[in-house]
Amino acid sequence: xxxxxxxxxxxxxxxxxxxxxxxxxxxxxxxxxxxxxxxxxxxxxxxxxxxxxxxxxxxxxxxxxxxxxxxxxxxxxxxxxxxxxxxxxxxxxxxxxxxxxxxxxxxxxxxxxxxxxxxxxxxxxxxxxxxxxxxxxxxxxxxxxxxxxxxxxxxxxxxxxxxxxx
Numbered sequence: 001x002x003x004x005x006x007x008x009x010x011x012x013x014x015x016x017x018x019x020x021x022x023x024x025x026x027x028x029x030x031x032x033x034x035x036x037x038x039x040x041x042x043x044x045x046x047x048x049x050x051x052x053x054x055x056x057x058x059x060x061x062x063x064x065x066x067x068x069x070x071x072x073x074x075x076x077x078x079x080x081x082x083x084x085x086x087x088x089x090x091x092x093x094x095x096x097x098x099x100x101x102x103x104x105x106x107x108x109x110x111x112x113x114x115x116x117x118x119x120x121x122x123x124x125x126x127x128x129x130x131x132x133x134x135x136x137x138x139x140x141x142x143x144x145x146x147x148x149x150x151x152x153x154x155x156x157x158x159x160x161x162x163x164x165x166x
Contacts, residue, residue: 006081006092013143014073016122021069028065032058082141084152089129091141101139107131111153115146125149129156 036054040046080093088104112128119125119142126142127149144152 004083004085006083007144009077009080009082009143010122010124010145010148011077012122012145013124014077016118016124016143017073017076018069020118021072022066025062025065025069029058029062032061077143080143082144084155089139089141089152089156091139103129103131103139105156107133108156111156113149113153120146127152 036058075095076093079095079098080091082089082091084090086105088102088106088108090100090102092098092100109130109132111130114126114128115124116126123146124143125146126140127144129139129141131137131139141149141152
């Protein structure tokens with residue numbers, strides 16, 4: 001699995017992120033609607049003059065959250081990538097604040113593969129690389145194909161076991 005070439009996340013991750021953001025938006029909108037519409041009835045809350053502004057805010061919140069859900073995923077996808085070579089695994093991500101994390105193979109303690117319901121639905125997984133130390137003790141690579149995650153995990157662990165046996 002060692003390659004000096006940068007790998008893009010799986011393209012299905014864009015749809016997965018969109019669904020996740022839409023679900024987040026639905027939950028936030030439902031909570032806001034409960035406060036605005038159910039709160040006055042159940043708890044006898046009075047918003048007074050603020051009521052039209054609260055409704056306007058809720059009216060603006062809905063399209064803003066849905067627009068974020070639809071537009072942010074491809075932007076974040078374009079700015080994320082990874083590569084695994086003889087030195088270790090390097091992960092790049094971030095749109096405004098870009099981060100490049102290099103985890104040397106000598107620091108890798110163990111790895112986990114996480115498949116939540118949404119990732120599993122799209123055939124994707126998240127590889128968590130655990131290292132010794134405080135900062136970045138766990139580095140996640142989310143949005144890679146499930147099979148690639150297992151091959152990458154085995155490759156990282158294989159090199160770590162070679163280091164221990166030597």
